[in-house]
Amino acid sequence: MTFTIQALTQWIALGEQILNTGQDALTAVKAAAVAHGIEQDTAQLDAVILDASLRRAMAIGQAEANKGPNG
Amino acid sequence: MRRFMFIALLVGVTGCASSGVRHVATVSVVSAHAVLAATQDTEMLLVCGKPGAPAAPACVPLAEHKVISAKLADAFGVDVQVATIIRDWPATGAAPTSIGALLGQITVVVNYVLDHLPPGALTTKLLTVIGGAK
Numbered sequence: 212m213t214f215t216i217q218a219l220t221q222w223i224a225l226g227e228q229i230l231n232t233g234q235d236a237l238t239a240v241k242a243a244a245v246a247h248g249i250e251q252d253t254a255q256l257d258a259v260i261l262d263a264s265l266r267r268a269m270a271i272g273q274a275e276a277n278k279g280p281n282g
Numbered sequence: 283m284r285r286f287m288f289i290a291l292l293v294g295v296t297g298c299a300s301s302g303v304r305h306v307a308t309v310s311v312v313s314a315h316a317v318l319a320a321t322q323d324t325e326m327l328l329v330c331g332k333p334g335a336p337a338a339p340a341c342v343p344l345a346e347h348k349v350i351s352a353k354l355a356d357a358f359g360v361d362v363q364v365a366t367i368i369r370d371w372p373a374t375g376a377a378p379t380s381i382g383a384l385l386g387q388i389t390v391v392v393n394y395v396l397d398h399l400p401p402g403a404l405t406t407k408l409l410t411v412i413g414g415a416k
Contacts, residue, residue, distance in 0.1 A: 252304060252305055252308040253369055255308055255312050256308060256311070256312075256365045256366075256368055256369040257369065259311060259312055259315045259361065259362075259365040260362050260365045260366060260369070262315065262319065263315055263318075263358045263359075263361040263362045263365065264358070264362055266318075266319060266322060266354075266358045267354075267355050267358035267359055267361075267362065269322075270322065270351045270352070270354040270355035270358060271351070271352075271355045273326075273347065273348065273351035274348050274349075274351035274352040274355055275348075276348070
């Protein structure tokens with residue numbers, strides 16, 4: 212999986228934005244990508260890929276858990 | 283039986299690539315992702331024993347939750363796949379022919395989850411948000 216946002220400082224700023232504003236990760240990734248000149252549709256798709264990957268990992272964890280959703 | 287169908291925004295897509303066609307494909311996968319995510323979030327809230335979840339039989343049994351989660355994992359994998367195909371679609375290339383089928387796989391999972399959610403306020407809200415129908 213590749214990302215169009217590369218710089219570590221950009222990820223840190225993105226994380227701070229999410230924490231400080233409560234903005235959901237999907238919206239924040241897209242906004243940051245567009246702000247850095249990435250074409251909007253590509254930014255949307257990258258955000259979907261990121262969020263879907265995270266949700267897939269969560270679903271796998273839930274499917275394989277031996278206990279309930281709270282561990 | 284609840285049913286949800288993604289609008290076939292790619293119907294009538296020609297073999298000629300253009301920024302408009304790619305944009306339509308992008309909107310399709312973004313919409314599909316939003317529906318799948320909302321479905322996952324709602325189901326997670328309804329798992330029996332989770333704080334705030336209703337009592338049985340108005341909740342999703344843990345065994346069923348694990349089955350649903352496995353299907354959602356597959357669906358999000360397809361979600362990543364179709365988004366990647368569209369993102370990597372070259373500007374001069376023909377429209378990828380696999381997008382519709384992949385979105386169809388996501389639809390099957392969404393409908394499975396909808397069929398296994400217990401009736402209630404959260405399920406009704408989900409159906410309202412995603413445009414599904416009983």
